[in-house]
Amino acid sequence: MYQLIIIGAGPAGQTAGIFAQRYGINFLIIGQITGGTTNEAHSVENYPGFKSITGPDLAQEFQKHLDTEIKQAQVEKISKQEKGFKVLTNQGEYQAQTIILSMGMKIRKLNFKNEEMFLNKGVSYSTSNNINRFKDKTLAVVGGGDSALTNTLKLSAQAKKIYIILRRDEFRGAPALVRKAEKQANIEIVYKAQIIEAQGKDKLEKIILNTDQQLEIDQLFIDVGGVPNVHLCAELNIEMENNFVKTDKHQLTNVPGVFAAGDITNNPLKLIVTAAAEGTIAATSAFKYIKSINS
Ligand SMILES: Cc1cc2nc3c(=O)[nH]c(=O)nc-3n(C[C@H](O)[C@H](O)[C@H](O)COP(=O)(O)OP(=O)(O)OC[C@H]3O[C@@H](n4cnc5c(N)ncnc54)[C@H](O)[C@@H]3O)c2cc1C
Incomplete structure (x- = not known):
């Protein structure tokens, strides 16, 4: 059993991983797309330390820093068990004492003719x-x-x-x-x-x-918002706010042991820097939680 499973490999999940590693937590990151939505950003000009960088390049920098292999699988179900949680993926089942939800959101497209053709060209x-x-x-x-x-x-x-x-x-x-x-x-x-x-x-x-x-x-x-990837939350009875995962300032949800970070949460500022910051807080809170249940 892992101490922590991070679901999602965008900036929130990648940063949570960087911190989990620093805390010496035994953890696993599961994510379908390394870098997540960052890969869609043509030019990122608001992430500290980089005046201008493409989204995919920034995602790669995060990954180099994380230096941990991401399990590239799709999570299909998360359920509570007597001790911790069970995470079912299309490639097997994993267990953990704590979970960080960082599955992000899908951008909402308008689907007019040539929308894709002119993406990043106006x-x-x-x-x-x-x-x-x-x-x-x-x-x-x-x-x-x-x-x-x-x-x-x-x-x-x-x-x-x-x-x-x-x-x-x-x-x-x-x-x-x-x-x-x-x-x-x-x-x-x-x-x-x-x-x-x-x-x-x-x-x-x-x-x-x-x-x-x-x-x-x-x-x-x-600028018509996005749809958060929250369908996995229902089974855990996670409390939502306007369809986003409700967290406190420690990134804790209403379910003990389940934290959330990034675009999936009710923080209205949907940015790489805020996703990374929430990932940091979630990993820190998870570390404290793991220590408390194992002492
Ligand atoms: C076109 C565009 C341009 C942008 N430009 C900027 C910018 O310039 N600056 C800026 O700060 N922000 C920008 N953003 C916003 C930024 O990309 C997001 O705020 C940020 O990526 C959110 O990070 P996240 O980790 O919360 O989620 P995401 O990056 O969306 O990552 C979600 C992760 O969860 C995984 N996942 C989802 N569901 C499952 C599942 N069931 N099983 C396994 N894995 C799953 C995904 O594969 C992915 O790895 C832009 C967004 C878009 C769409």
Whole structure:
């Protein structure tokens, strides 16, 4: 039996592993994709120590630091047993005294025509922190939540014009942010619209909406959130908040011995640096828990 099984090999799981190793914990990391969603990031410009690095390169740096083999398997079920937990994968069964859940989330795509074709060529699922890159550009942001509004307002400081495209006739985000966006001269809100097609030669040049509008833009940001990989949590009766795993400041869930870190948790800031920080806290809390049950 392992002392700890970390499920997920993205920045949260990889960092939890780095710390578990430092604490001398007997642990296993199980993850389908090493580096997780980081691999989808074209250019990461907000991880300390790297001014600009591709997501896959950063994931590799994490892996070099971890220096532990990841069990590349799919976890199918986690169940509580008398002492600890049983983790069933498509490649066998493992047992542990504690678990860290770090399965991340799937980005939500819009599935319009040519969405994939223009990915990183004018279509992106995250905004860059380097807003100077968008000076005097025409942009569009899809999404009506706090994240989309905050990003639009941030970008409006440099952009010539920004369309914010909403499927519904109202925003989900905070009214204060909505008021700010409404007042900003270079922001145009397009209500009740969906993108049906992206067009361009080598990169994105135009989006076609189902309202027959055609918008000529330099960059499109899709900011409609993601779906956390939480289906394994039901069996353990993990408490959720808005479909994300609810944790306390020690990354502990409502189930003793089960910790969670990264995009899967109810922390609204979905970043590599926060995933890594939560992985650190989860491993530290798991270490204390292991010591307490074995003393
Ligand atoms: C296009 C894009 C660009 C981004 N750019 C940036 C950026 O520039 N800067 C930034 O800070 N953040 C960026 N992000 C966000 C960042 O990638 C995530 O916040 C971060 O990867 C979350 O880490 P995580 O470890 O919680 O989850 P993930 O990275 O999603 O990792 C989840 C892990 O769990 C595994 N897993 C899931 N289910 C199972 C299962 N059943 N069995 C086994 N393994 C499983 C996966 O294979 C993976 O290894 C970007 C995201 C996207 C989509």
